[in-house]
Amino acid sequence: MPKKVNLNRVPIPKQEAAERAKNFNEVALGYSEQQAIEEANRCLQCPKPTCKEGCPVNVDIPEFIKALQEGDMPEAVRILKSKNSLPGVCGRVCPQEMQCEKTCALAKKGAPVAIGRLERYVADWERAHPETAGKQTGDCAANGKKVAVVGSGPAGLTCAADLAKLGYVVTILEALHVAGGVLMYGIPEFRLPKQVVQGEVDYVKSLGVEIKLDHVIGKIATVDELLENGYDAVFLAPGAGAPMFLNIPGENLSDIYSANEFLTRTNLMKAYLFPEYDTPIRVGRRVVVFGGGNVAMDASRCALRLGAEEVYIVYRRSKVEMPARLEERENAEEEGVIFNLLTNPRTFMGNEQGRVEAVELYQMELGEPDESGRRRPIPKPGTEFTMGIDTAISALGTRPNPIIPSTTKGLELTRWGTIKTDEATGRTSRERIWCGGDMATGAATVISAMGAGKRAAADIDAYFKG
Numbered sequence: 472m473p474k475k476v477n478l479n480r481v482p483i484p485k486q487e488a489a490e491r492a493k494n495f496n497e498v499a500l501g502y503s504e505q506q507a508i509e510e511a512n513r514c515l516q517c518p519k520p521t522c523k524e525g526c527p528v529n530v531d532i533p534e535f536i537k538a539l540q541e542g543d544m545p546e547a548v549r550i551l552k553s554k555n556s557l558p559g560v561c562g563r564v565c566p567q568e569m570q571c572e573k574t575c576a577l578a579k580k581g582a583p584v585a586i587g588r589l590e591r592y593v594a595d596w597e598r599a600h601p602e603t604a605g606k607q608t609g610d611c612a613a614n615g616k617k618v619a620v621v622g623s624g625p626a627g628l629t630c631a632a633d634l635a636k637l638g639y640v641v642t643i644l645e646a647l648h649v650a651g652g653v654l655m656y657g658i659p660e661f662r663l664p665k666q667v668v669q670g671e672v673d674y675v676k677s678l679g680v681e682i683k684l685d686h687v688i689g690k691i692a693t694v695d696e697l698l699e700n701g702y703d704a705v706f707l708a709p710g711a712g713a714p715m716f717l718n719i720p721g722e723n724l725s726d727i728y729s730a731n732e733f734l735t736r737t738n739l740m741k742a743y744l745f746p747e748y749d750t751p752i753r754v755g756r757r758v759v760v761f762g763g764g765n766v767a768m769d770a771s772r773c774a775l776r777l778g779a780e781e782v783y784i785v786y787r788r789s790k791v792e793m794p795a796r797l798e799e800r801e802n803a804e805e806e807g808v809i810f811n812l813l814t815n816p817r818t819f820m821g822n823e824q825g826r827v828e829a830v831e832l833y834q835m836e837l838g839e840p841d842e843s844g845r846r847r848p849i850p851k852p853g854t855e856f857t858m859g860i861d862t863a864i865s866a867l868g869t870r871p872n873p874i875i876p877s878t879t880k881g882l883e884l885t886r887w888g889t890i891k892t893d894e895a896t897g898r899t900s901r902e903r904i905w906c907g908g909d910m911a912t913g914a915a916t917v918i919s920a921m922g923a924g925k926r927a928a929a930d931i932d933a934y935f936k937g
Contacts, residue, residue, distance in 0.1 A: 474517065476513055476577065477513055478577065478581025478785065479581060479582055480510060480513065480582040480583070480584070480585045481502065481509050481513075482498040483501065483502060483506075483585070484496055484501070484502075484503075485499050486747045487497055488747050488802075488805040488806050489507060492772075492776065492806040493776060494776065494924035495659065495776055496930065497564065497660070497661055497662070497664055498661050498802060499708060499759045501591060501595055502588055502589075502592045502875075507588075507592040507735065508540065510585050510588065510589060510637065511536050511539040511589055513538055513577065513584050513763040514533060514536045514537070514540070515576055515577065516533050516536075517576050517803075518907045520533045520576075520584075521533060521574040521575065521576060522571045522572070522574055522575045522576075522584070522586060524723075525572070525573055525575075526570060526571045526709065526918075527570065527918050527919055527921065528553045528591075528629070528918065528921050528922050529554055530571075531550050531553070531554060531927075532571060532917065533546045533629075534587055535551045536586075537555060538897065539589060539592075539593060540549060544593070544596050544597075544603070546707070547596075547679070548593055548594075548596070548597045551590065551593050551594070552597075555590075555921070556628060556629055556633070556674065556921075557629065557671045557917075557921065558591070558593060559591065559595065559667040559668075559671055560625065560668060560671055561590055561917065561918055562587050562588065562589075562590035562591025562592070563587075563663050563667070563850065564662060564842065564916070564917050565587055565764040565916065565917060566919040567586055567587035567798065568932065570918065571637070572585070573918075574588050575763065581718050584844070585778050588801070592747075594667075594887055595667075598670050601607065601626040605738070609929070611637045611638035612638055612936070613639070613640070614638040614639065614765070616627065616639050616703045616704070616935055617640045617701055618639050618640070618641070618642075618702060618703065618705070618931060619642050619644060619697045619704050619706070620641060620642070620644070620706045621644050621688045621694070621701040621705065621706065621708060621709050621875070622641075622643070622646075622652055622706060622707070622708050622709040622710055622908070622910075623645040623650040623651060623652050623682060623926065624643075624651070624652025624653050624708060624709075624710050624920065625652065625653075625654060625917045625918075626801060626907045626908030626927075627643055627645075627652040627706070627870065627908070628643075628650075628651075628652075628671065628672065628675050628706065628764070628919035629920075629921040629925055629928070630682045630706050630907065630925070630927050630928045631643050631675055631922035632674075632680065633924070633925055633928035634928045634932070635675075635678040635931050636929065639681045639899040639932075640679075641679070641681070641801055642680070642681045642682075642683060643680060643682045644683050644686040645682060645684050645685075646687045646688070646709065647684065647685070648685055648687060649684065650672045651668045651671075652670070652710050653710055653909075654671075654760055654917070655739055656726065656734065656735045656737065656738055657735070657738065658734075659737065659772065659773055660788075661776070662799075665738075676812075688709070688874075688875060689874035689875045689877070689878040690874065691878075693878045693879065694707070694878070694879045694882075695880070698903060701791070703903065704903045704904070704905065704934070705903065705904050705905070705932050706905045706906070706924075706927050706928075706931065707875060707899075707905065708823055708908040708910060708912055708923075708924065709871070709875060709912050710816065710871075710909045710910060711869040711871045711872075711889075711910060712872055713869055713870050713871065714729035714731040714732070714868075714869055716865055716867070717761060717816060717817055717867065717869045718818065719819065720818040721732065721818050721819030722819060722820060724821040724825055724826060725821055725824075725931060726753055726755070726826050726827045726861065726862045726863065727862075727863040727865070728829050728863075728864045729864075729865050730762070730766045730864055730866035731869060733752070733770055733773070733864050734766070734769060734770060734773065736750055737773050737777070743773070743777060745777065746773050752777065753862065754774050754777040754778055754861075754878060755860075755861020755862045755880070756777065756780045757779065757780065757781045757785045757856065757859065757860050757861050758771070758774040758779040758782045758860065758862045758863070759782075759785055759811075759860050759862075759864070759911070760774070760782065760784050760863075760864045760866055761785050761816060761863070761866060761867065762784075762785065762865070762867050762868075763784070763786035763793040763795055763865030764866065765792045765794075765796060765799055766793065766866045766868075767784055767786070767864075768784075768795050768796075768799040768800060768808075768868035769799075770856060770864045771784055771803055771808045771864075772802070772803055772890075774862070775806055775807060775808065779861075779862070780878050782807070783808070783809045783811050784808055784809070784810045784811075785811045785813065785814050785815070786810070786811070786813075786834050787813065788812070788813065788835070788846065788848050790811075790812055792837075792845040792846065811832070812899055813834055813835045813837070813848070814832050814833070814834055814835065814862060815829050815832065815834075815835055815848065815850070815875050816831070816832055817831045817855065818831045819831075820857075825863070826859075827857050827861075827863055828860070829857050829858060830857070830858055830860055831853065831857050831861060832856055833856070834851045834854035835848040835850055835851060836848070836849055836851050837847060837849070856934045866911075869909070869914045870887065870888055870889075870914075871888055871889055871909065871910050871913075876888070876890060879901070882899060882900060882901055883899065883900035883902060886914060889911055890910055891911075892905070892907070894929075895926060896927065896928030897911070897923055897926055898930065903934075905930065907923030907924050908924065908925045912925065
């Protein structure tokens with residue numbers, strides 16, 4: 472008789488919206504052991520698991536869930552980390568609903584298995600039981616080849632871990648004073664606690680990977696100098712940290728931030744703990760955030776927690792076209808963020824002290840789809856109106872910093888300023904130089920960057936094996 476399956480997933484406990492909007496503690500509290508096993512038991516253990524097809528890092532999903540069903544947590548950890556070096560991160564911030572969960576067989580009739588939440592549970596169990604899980608190592612002996620990985624974000628950490636397991640001597644060169652890249656500076660504590668990221672970084676180091684901080688490649692050394700001074704290959708994964716702006720009048724007024732600066736001050740430099748941490752950040756009574764992605768949600772929710780009384784998202788399309796995850800949009804709305812949709816800014820206005828005090832906006836309507844597949848926003852004449860504001864945050868996306876391309880001869884670029892790569896391998900136009908993550912694709916998801924890191928590691932290994 473076929474197994475009877477609950478078509479509804481086990482809800483994950485969360486802080487109440489009114490409470491969490493005032494603190495930086497993690498919003499989702501995670502499954503208990505009983506809840507995790509109950510959710511794991513929804514898995515059909517399909518003979519041909521389609522969930523794997525949706526995972527950019529090819530995690531053995533049914534296998535780790537089966538170990539969880541059986542209560543064999545060390546085995547669940549072993550299976551999960553054999554393919555994914557950052558499960559605590561992925562279980563929290565990956566868009567599983569568009570990847571592994573989207574292709575889950577249960578999704579045809581009900582809610583898919585909560586693969587991300589189970590991944591988080593296993594990763595958190597390992598952090599709580601480090602003595603039980605054991606270190607994940609590869610079967611390969613040291614091969615004497617040295618690889619420099621530029622950047623310690625998700626692509627860099629993943630590539631470094633996979634290469635270390637394959638027997639390479641790996642050094643990560645990180646520009647900032649802490650490792651983790653966007654996981655540390657870009658994603659707020661309430662979505663991704665920094666102790667979780669640090670645990671993943673420490674795991675990669677436990678594989679033998681060396682991490683050198685405060686190393687800005689292009690300044691402290693060029694990529695060519697790395698290749699000339701002992702490294703056999705270089706994997707470029709510095710991310711895309713240069714913010715994009717609105718380019719409208721008044722944008723140089725005080726109290727107008729890029730989301731990059733706002734989130735870096737808040738997360739990495741811990742402005743939310745001022746004056747314990749000496750990082751001031753000014754958030755007035757009314758804050759407006761421009762953009763509709765996850766970064767816009769993060770910035771708006773941080774502004775609430777930093778004391779703003781009113782926080783608005785201004786987005787030029789409708790909610791249907793918003794690129795942010797549904798979960799993040801819902802969390803923001805529950806916490807009190809107000810969405811001004813089909814609206815766009817025209818100009819900022821300031822006071823005599825040079826601080827922003829208002830923004831002129833106008834309404835939009837949707838026309839035919841553009842190259843992104845989303846309907847193109849068109850201004851509606853005569854719909855201008857002014858909103859008084861104290862702080863503005865531009866969350867329009869990022870592009871790569873040009874420092875590495877400008878100091879590396881022969882590195883072919885795309886028209887967007889990203890490094891041109893072979894998507895399947897990460898190879899660039901230069902011999903012995905690979906690239907992956909946001910530097911190759913522009914701003915994208917954590918898991919897509921990790922997938923690029925895995926593919927590059929496999930191709931670097933194939934290259935040296937001839």
